[in-house]
Amino acid sequence: MTNATALNATLDALRVIRGRKLKGRVEEVLKTRTHEDFNTFSCEALTLGMEGIPGDLHSGFSRCSGGREPWYPRGTEMCNERQISVLSIEELAVIAGRMEISQLHAGWIGGNISVSGIPSLSLIPPRTRLVFEGGAVVRVDGDNAPCRYAGKSIAKHFREREGLDLLFPKVARRLRGLVGFVERPGVVKAGEEVTAHVPEQWIYDPA
Structure with a gap:
């Protein structure tokens, strides 16, 4: 099979999920x-x-690499794709249930914008544009992996419980929201509409 034939076969078999728009609501803004x-x-x-x-x-055009970027020496200057943290109030409630705590506030884990109404927010793919009613746009870099540091912050609010710092990373995977960067400046307020412009998707499997 030639390279061209193989490529055509791959493209013919490719399952493409169309792009779509999903609407939600800004519940809270934090800094x-x-x-x-x-x-x-x-x-x-x-x-x-x-x-x-x-x-x-987390402001800045660049940031220093850390444990999330093992491919760079720690402290290497790199593009700051983690300017904004966006969380789902529905997903925060699920995490709280899994941790058996009464609540989980967005501010405890460094959230900047909490939203409602967008299904499975943390699973939204990179390149999605979050367009806010006031005109600001945040480009999604990807999901935000839960860490023990955030778990320690949660634990401070439930001192009668042990092990919450370690429990959070275990139960919050793919529920901890998104990180992204500002594509278009603007002002975001609670109560306004946000639209997720999700691009078309496919699985890259060169095998």
Whole structure:
């Protein structure tokens, strides 16, 4: 089989899932109080610039690599694709249920925007554009892997429980929301509509 024949066969067998638009609602907007904070706190409006949220812990055009990027030496300057954290209130409720705690607030794990109404938010693919009613646009980089650091933050609110820091990464996988970067600046407020412009998708399997 020639390379061209093999490629044509692959394309003929490819299952493409069409792009779509999904609408949701912004429930809360949050930001850090200082550049050193991890926890975020509710605010009236969130101003998004090309660098992210001015003054926020994760703002900036670039960032230093960490444990999530083992292919670079730790501390390597790289593009900041993690400016914004977007969480689903439905998924937060599922995580809380799995952890057997009364609630899980977006601010405890550093969320910037909590939304409702978008099914399986954390599974939304990269390249999705989150278009907010006020005009701001966040481009999704991917899902946000849960970590023990966030688990420790949760544990501070339930000091009578042991092991919550380790439990969170186990039960929150593919439920911890999305990270992305600002594609178009603007202001985001609670109560406004958000539309996820999901691109067409396929599974890349060169075998």
